[in-house]
Amino acid sequence: MMRIINKYIILTLVIFSISLFSCKEETTVNNSGNPEPPLSNPYSSIHFTFYYTSYDSLSIKTTADSVERNYSRILSDLQTDTVLKTSVHFYKTYEELAAVVRHVVPNLPTWAIGLSTAKDTIHMLSPKHSEQNYEYMLIVLIHEFTHCVSLNINPAIANNPRWLWESAALYEAGQFVHPSQLPYMVNQNPPTLSQMNSISNTQIYEVGYLLSEYIVENWSRTHLKNMILSNGNISQVLEMTVSEFQTAWFQFVKTKYNI
Numbered sequence: 001m002m003r004i005i006n007k008y009i010i011l012t013l014v015i016f017s018i019s020l021f022s023c024k025e026e027t028t029v030n031n032s033g034n035p036e037p038p039l040s041n042p043y044s045s046i047h048f049t050f051y052y053t054s055y056d057s058l059s060i061k062t063t064a065d066s067v068e069r070n071y072s073r074i075l076s077d078l079q080t081d082t083v084l085k086t087s088v089h090f091y092k093t094y095e096e097l098a099a100v101v102r103h104v105v106p107n108l109p110t111w112a113i114g115l116s117t118a119k120d121t122i123h124m125l126s127p128k129h130s131e132q133n134y135e136y137m138l139i140v141l142i143h144e145f146t147h148c149v150s151l152n153i154n155p156a157i158a159n160n161p162r163w164l165w166e167s168a169a170l171y172e173a174g175q176f177v178h179p180s181q182l183p184y185m186v187n188q189n190p191p192t193l194s195q196m197n198s199i200s201n202t203q204i205y206e207v208g209y210l211l212s213e214y215i216v217e218n219w220s221r222t223h224l225k226n227m228i229l230s231n232g233n234i235s236q237v238l239e240m241t242v243s244e245f246q247t248a249w250f251q252f253v254k255t256k257y258n259i
Helices: 060-077 094-101 134-153 162-172 204-218 221-229 242-257
Strands: 002-005 008-011 048-051 086-091 114-118 121-125
Touching: 048 060, 060 134, 060 162, 086 094, 086 134, 094 114, 094 121, 114 134, 121 134, 134 162, 134 221, 162 204, 162 221, 204 221, 204 242
Parallel strands: 048 086, 086 121
Antiparallel strands: 002 008, 114 121
């Protein structure tokens, strides 16, 4: 489940499995296969607890402040009063990340960098990883936290449907891709919701922002929340068919962005 946004290739792989995670999440494995315990003093902010690496020692407060600044906005946008305090686990290497989530994702893709695995749990490569862009990793963290908020609203929403699950997170994280940069949109061939529900489809990461934008601007944020609550029941919440929604959404995009 790779998403390509601007020049960064990102994974948001989300498995809804609250019960499968335990305190063993805090143990990582280094390249030699030996256990590598987390730093002895996790960093706690008001709404998050960070289990971070030595890469993050000098930046952990900045990282925490970044997601804290977005906390109230995201809860307000999704009309939720409170969520559980969220544990955020950072890892130095893909191998460490994969080892921790292996019992949930046995074959984690090598390009995976961020996972929300429960309504209060996020796993990511360190934002200060040498191969990652720090500022963009902060956006990924906000994206993953939005997934956590969505799970607090509806525990059954993870990838159900996938287009809405990713769309809400992309919208709240501000991961906008101008449709003029997408040849299939310019050529009047937008992806269908069914296509974007496929786990192998990456177009959702390019147009997902636009889908939630359409819902919010044409209806309201309450309608977006109700879509999450209803697992994307378009006929119930928006009072139109899926086909009508797809046609009207693309017309909205064409008009607003002049494509």
